[in-house]
Amino acid sequence: MKLKYPETRKGKVSEKYFGTEVKDPYRWLEDDRSKETEAWVGSQNEVTFDYLNQIPFRDEIKERLTQLSDYDKYSAPTRHGDCNYFYKNDGLQNQYVLYREKNGSQEVFLDPNKFSEDGTTSLSQVSFSKNGKRVAYAISEGGSDWQKVILMDAVTKEIMEDTLIDVKFSGISWFKNEGFYYSSYDKPEGSELSAKTDQHKLYYHKLGTSQKEDKIVFGDTVKRRFVAGSVTEDQKYLVVSAANSTSGNELYIKDLGSPENKLITIVDNFENDHDVIDSDGQMIFIVTNLKAPNKKVIKTSFANLQQDHWQDFIPExxxxxxxxxxxxxxxxxxxxxxxxxxxxxxxxxxxxxxxxxxxxxxxxxxxxxxxxxxxxxxxxxxxxxxxxxxxxxxxxxxxxxxxxxVGFISDDYESKQVFYSSKDGTEIPMIITYKKGTVWNGQNPTILYGYGGFNVSLMPSFNVVTATWLEMGGVYAVANLRGGGEYGKKWHDAGTKLKKQNVFDDFIAAAEYLINNKYTSRDYLAIKGGSNGGLLVAATMTQRPDLVKVALPDKGVLDMLRYHTFTAGAGWSYDYGTAEDNKEMFNYLYDYSPVHNLKKGVAYPATLITAGDHDDRVVPAHSFKFAAQLQENQSSDSPVLIRIETNVGHGAGTPVSKTIDQYADIFSFTLYHMGITNLNKWN
The missing domain is CATH 2.40.128 (Lipocalin)
Incomplete structure (x- = not known):
């Protein structure tokens, strides 16, 4: 299919970093409130969906995704007061419904499917008071990280008071039955979906008072990007964690026996990760990676919180x-x-x-x-x-x-774990899943998935999206790259800052392993990842455009020189560093930043970029700028499309219907560009 991309205006913006001038012609796409950006999004989606609509088996894949998704899904029950609560989805409901059960009788407690007509308002968390008679629940509209908190009488299901607004990156932790702690930022100037949020604060909301009266517990006089407060199960202590990045935190504790008591410092630096897991009278239990990269549990008394009094409870x-x-x-x-x-x-x-x-x-x-x-x-x-x-x-x-x-025959499929060598000789694990009896002839459509960052561990789990790919005869491979948490802090640190290239090398080596061992070949290989994994895919395709047939970067962090200027992006600096740190860090980021490393005259893989217009974690401007630059530079006939979903954020709370639509598009695009024209003849 011949494509004519929408024309993307090029501006004359540039910026100097340590004497190097960097052009940023598509900076205007960062303005998510402008009519010009809105028009660009509309024209790109028109081209994308016109193209996808012509793929002959797209509807067939969507139908199978729908069929496999249509089964009852349950969560485990939890007890609050004299009732058990559990989530259930009848199959194709856009959002899970919260039920409660008492004496064998069940009723719907909260149905988020009724929050909005299109199913894009989700229930993000629910927290019950100590006696279970009151509940605070948070909702997200259009996938945004900005949330509202609603107070309800759990017995009568009547709304109790005004809704709390502008809550972000927050837990809800009750103190007895009187009120709760929550966290948020001051609403930023400019766009709430992209403007920087840098000072997180912990508040206490007392029932029966207005949000304007909520007291700041922590974060008013000290500037921290991420602050969380939680009350221990015995209601004796408030625990406060404060951090400036996604790794390493300060730790504070307060005896709630008297309102006159002050927060006491347990840890006063960001060098390690610490979490109070429980208390028992005066005894405090803490999970930590201090002098224990794989983590351990220590215990100490409230009277002796300093680290030289810590005793190993569950050793590393x-x-x-x-x-x-x-x-x-x-x-x-x-x-x-x-x-x-x-x-x-x-x-x-x-x-x-x-x-x-x-x-x-x-x-x-x-x-x-x-x-x-x-x-x-x-x-x-x-x-x-x-x-x-x-x-x-x-x-x-x-x-x-x-x-x-589930209408999926598990016994027909199997997984096996392999270990392969990365560029520097490090052994990397990968799990490969496929239909039993698959012939390894290098012609098996394969998706290689990775993440490699923020101490996140990719552990095996079932979902109908992967199941549909396997049913069609596809191979699904997941590589456990450095930067993740699979082998502790050392593994994580080996994929951060000036070692970030290790992550890309690990992923490239995974693709080469699959090709060299005939699981697949270049013409039948796609790479996929989201968020930090979107960066992984985009960096891999810019460094090795010859390696794969299809690239699927989803909601990626793609402008590494400016990521820290949006929303809470500055908090990711532990993993990435920033272009403002020093010249060495700038040069390193500039050398791999996907937006800045696309070159004219290069044949890049067929690429389908996916983004959400309400993503206020990794703002869609990353994807917009990458798409515009890639469309300009692509030298081959392989398409460069961007699919921008409306009323969707970074992923949490995405309606089931939108997930089905998106993966029908992703799979059909992938197979079509691997030369598959008839699903039945293939599988």
């Missing part, structure tokens, strides 16, 4: 730890080569047992109140839909609670 091991608690026990989930392993400890730190999981995969759960007699956890992997188990913490016994009835 060779595997990365995350901790949950419930039923009077602690549960240590370890990552062993990106698979879950769970150990149960009592409150004296004694190992009781390893929880026997159904196989290799990911578990989550084991959360609850201290007096809960039953806990719940889920287990999943790339071929196994998430199954919920009921767990007796005293006996250590599990039994199946909910098994989803």
């Amino acid at each position: 091991t060779d595997h990365v730890l995350s901790l949950t608690k419930g039923g009077g026990y602690f549960f240590a989930e370890y990552m062993k080569d990106a698979f879950s392993m769970v150990m149960q400890y009592d409150r004296k730190g004694r190992l009781l047992r390893e929880i026997e999981l159904p196989g290799l995969g990911s578990s989550s759960g084991f959360r609850g109140k201290k007096d809960d007699q039953l806990l719940y956890y889920s287990f999943t992997n790339y071929t196994t839909p998430g199954t919920i188990f009921e767990f007796d913490p005293d006996q250590g016994a599990s039994k199946v609670y909910k098994v989803p009835k």
Whole structure:
């Protein structure tokens, strides 16, 4: 299909960094409120959807995605007051519905599908008071990180008072039944979707008062980008975490026994990560990676919070730890080569047992109140839909609670983990999933997925999108790159700042492994990633345009010289550094920044860029500028399209219908450019 791209005006903006002049001809696309940007978005979408509408099997893929999505989905129940609450989606509902159950009788408690006509207003979190009789729930409109908090009587379901507005990056933590703590920024000047937000504050809202009367608890006199407050389960302490980036935090605590008590400092620097996980009278339990890159649990008394009084409670091991608690026990989930392993400890730190999981995969759960007699956890992997188990913490016994009835035959598919060498010889794990009996002849359409940043670990999980790709005969590979959290702080740090190239090298080596071992070939390989993973895809295709047939960068961080000037982007500097740090950091970012490394006369892969117009985390200007530059420089006939979804943010709360539409487009675009013209003949 021949394409005529919309003309994108080039401005004459430039900026100097350490004596180097950098042109920024598409800076005007950063203005998300301008009519010119709005018109550009409309014209780009018109070209994109005209193109996608001509792919013959697009509707067929959409139909199968819809069929596979149409099954009952449940969350594990949680107890508040004298009721159990759980989420359920009947199949194709745009948003999950919150139900409650009492004495065997169920009723709808909150239905976000009724919040807006198009299903784009989502329920982002729900928090109950100590006695379960009051509830505060947050909603997001159009996928924005800016949220509203609504107060309701949980017994009668009547709204109690005025809605709190302009809440962002916040938890909701109740103190008894009197009020709650939450966090937000002052509303920025300019666009709320792109303007910088730099000073986070912790507030306390007392029931029966207006939001204007809410007291600032932390962040008024000190400037921190991310602040969170939570009350311990026993209601004795307020814990405050404060950070300037996504790694490393200060830690404070306050005895709530008297309003005269002040916050006490536990940690006064940003060098490590710390989280108060529980308290027991005067005893405080903290998860930390101080002198323990894989994390450990320490205990200390409220009277002796300084680090020289900390005592190991659950020591560091060779595997990365995350901790949950419930039923009077602690549960240590370890990552062993990106698979879950769970150990149960009592409150004296004694190992009781390893929880026997159904196989290799990911578990989550084991959360609850201290007096809960039953806990719940889920287990999943790339071929196994998430199954919920009921767990007796005293006996250590599990039994199946909910098994989803998905129209996907798991036994027909398998996953295997391989290890391959990156450019510098580092061994990188990758999980490859495919239909049993697949012939490795280099002609298997394959999607390689990665992230590689912010200490995020990619562990195996089931979703109908991947299942649909597998059903069609596709291969799905996920590489656990450096920059992630799979092997602790050292693994994360090995993919940050002046070592970020390691992440791209790891991903390139994953593609080469798949090609060299005949899983696929260049003509049948697509790379995909979102957010930081969108950066990964875009950097890979600019550095190795010959490597893959299709590139799918989603909501990527693509202008590395300016990312920190939008919303909370400055908080990502631990991973990226900024162009203003020093000349070495500027040169490093400039050398890989995708927007700045597209060159004329280069044949880039067929590219479908995806973005959300309400994304106020990674603003869509990144994708807009990259698309404009790539369309200008593309030398081959392979298309460069950008698909801009309306009333969608960074991903959370995206309606099911929009997800189905988007992946029907992504898969049809991918297969079409691998030369697939008939799905039935292929698979």
